Amino acid sequence: NAGVTQTPKFRVLKTGQSMTLLCAQDMNHEYMYWYRQDPGMGLRLIHYSVGEGTTAKGEVPDGYNVSRLKKQNFLLGLESAAPSQTSVYFCASSYWDSTEAFFGQGTRLTVV
Amino acid sequence: DAKTTQPPSMDCAEGRAANLPCNHSTISGNEYVYWYRQIHSQGPQYIIHGLKNNETNEMASLIITEDRKSSTLILPHATLRDTAVYYCIVSGVGNQFYFGTGTSLTVIP
Numbered sequence: 001n002a003g004v005t006q007t008p009k010f011r012v013l014k015t016g017q018s019m020t021l022l023c024a025q026d027m028n029h030e031y032m033y034w035y036r037q038d039p040g041m042g043l044r045l046i047h048y049s050v051g052e053g054t055t056a057k058g059e060v061p062d063g064y065n066v067s068r069l070k071k072q073n074f075l076l077g078l079e080s081a082a083p084s085q086t087s088v089y090f091c092a093s094s095y096w097d098s099t100e101a102f103f104g105q106g107t108r109l110t111v112v
Numbered sequence: 113d114a115k116t117t118q119p120p121s122m123d124c125a126e127g128r129a130a131n132l133p134c135n136h137s138t139i140s141g142n143e144y145v146y147w148y149r150q151i152h153s154q155g156p157q158y159i160i161h162g163l164k165n166n167e168t169n170e171m172a173s174l175i176i177t178e179d180r181k182s183s184t185l186i187l188p189h190a191t192l193r194d195t196a197v198y199y200c201i202v203s204g205v206g207n208q209f210y211f212g213t214g215t216s217l218t219v220i221p
Binding site for chain 2: 088
């Protein structure tokens with residue numbers, strides 16, 4: 001099992017460019033999440049999904065969109081990247097409510 | 113918002129027990145207490161979780177007070193590899209994990 005895999009691991013974008021971060025899990029988990037982590041801070045929830053075809057907003061959703069067309073994938077999109085979106089992005093998944101979450105190794109995004 | 117309060121940093125001697133406290137005074141009846149840790153810049157790693165009773169696994173023990181307003185994570189024999197940021201999280205319906213800034217634990221040789 002690969003667990004939770006994030007693609008890409010590193011990316012540099014210019015302001016205004018768009019990109020999509022891919023999160024894939026092979027554990028048949030219902031719940032998936034996207035977080036961002038800025039230096040010296042904890043993780044902040046961007047968006048999450050409680051099942052295929054569903055999405056919901058977290059703490060800091062502005063500037064991001066998500067889609068969960070397939071159960072195993074959760075995509076995070078930046079339509080027009082801004083320097084404030086420079087961060088490390090983590091994806092996670094969990095089977096159901098009150099179960100442990102598994103995290104990917106992160107995507108380091110720099111917007112210049 | 114994170115519903116927990118943790119000390120920003122702690123030190124522990126190698127081989128001794130590390131006791132990490134967490135206050136969650138506003139916890140509701142259906143919310144669990146979870147502990148995760150993050151080593152360097154890796155993805156957070158699950159440690160343990162509980163609802164009411166104390167829990168133990170191969171990594172740690174979780175002690176939850178009777179009123180459930182606070183808990184303590186115990187690493188029985190800390191090693192240098194346990195140096196990490198430890199997050200205490202309270203989560204219920206929807207399983208949304210809101211992380212605070214955690215406790216930075218340094219294990220000293």
